[in-house]
Amino acid sequence: MNIIYNETRKQELILKHLLPVLGYTIDVKGEEMQDLLCNCKLIEASAYEILEVPGNRSEGVLWFPIHAMSHFYYYNQEHNIHTGIRIWNRKDVILDPDSLFEDNKRKYTLQILENSEVLSISYTNLDYLMQKYKDMERAIINISVNCTLYAQNKLYLLYRPELERIDQFRRENYLFTICASLEIQAMHLNIKSKAYLDYANKLNDVN
Numbered sequence: 210m211n212i213i214y215n216e217t218r219k220q221e222l223i224l225k226h227l228l229p230v231l232g233y234t235i236d237v238k239g240e241e242m243q244d245l246l247c248n249c250k251l252i253e254a255s256a257y258e259i260l261e262v263p264g265n266r267s268e269g270v271l272w273f274p275i276h277a278m279s280h281f282y283y284y285n286q287e288h289n290i291h292t293g294i295r296i297w298n299r300k301d302v303i304l305d306p307d308s309l310f311e312d313n314k315r316k317y318t319l320q321i322l323e324n325s326e327v328l329s330i331s332y333t334n335l336d337y338l339m340q341k342y343k344d345m346e347r348a349i350i351n352i353s354v355n356c357t358l359y360a361q362n363k364l365y366l367l368y369r370p371e372l373e374r375i376d377q378f379r380r381e382n383y384l385f386t387i388c389a390s391l392e393i394q395a396m397h398l399n400i401k402s403k404a405y406l407d408y409a410n411k412l413n414d415v416n
Contacts, residue, residue, distance in 0.1 A: 293397030
């Protein structure tokens with residue numbers, strides 16, 4: 210993971226990708242753009258690199274991979290396995306709402322699955338931007354609400370029978386099945402990788 214010291218490229222990515230995803234409908238200029246540039250980093254990350262590990266809120270970061278899918282997972286000590294929590298698509302704004310808004314410790318590991326430029330803003334800097342700019346605050350709150358909805362839908366998925374669960378998962382996460390290993394895919398279904406492969410082969414035979 211390397212920091213890219215190119216302010217022109219960083220501004221281009223903020224204007225072209227980040228702000229539209231945040232819901233900005235007007236060009237950001239002047240002081241607000243300078244604040245974004247000063248409080249945001251541009252990073253080049255490699256496929257399967259770990260961007261973040263569990264820790265305190267003070268070390269938390271908002272991540273925005275431009276061209277890469279990513280995922281959250283944690284180590285389940287009770288069952289001695291890694292458990293997938295959230296799949297992040299390309300150009301998703303990645304954060305942990307429980308940590309950002311509730312000051313809780315961050316529980317998840319973030320792994321990027323493809324090579325990509327990544328914009329990042331520390332939670333400390335994000336606090337400053339949200340306090341100063343209401344559009345930023347509204348955008349981050351909306352993202353946190355979407356995180357809650359995702360968690361609810363994921364819970365519904367995990368209650369389905371295994372074959373139906375895998376079928377739905379593969380249909381809804383096609384790009385993820387291309388760039389993620391079988392082991393990573395399986396951890397998001399609470400299924401062992403060998404069992405997942407067997408089920409996936411059955412689905413291929415049916416289709």
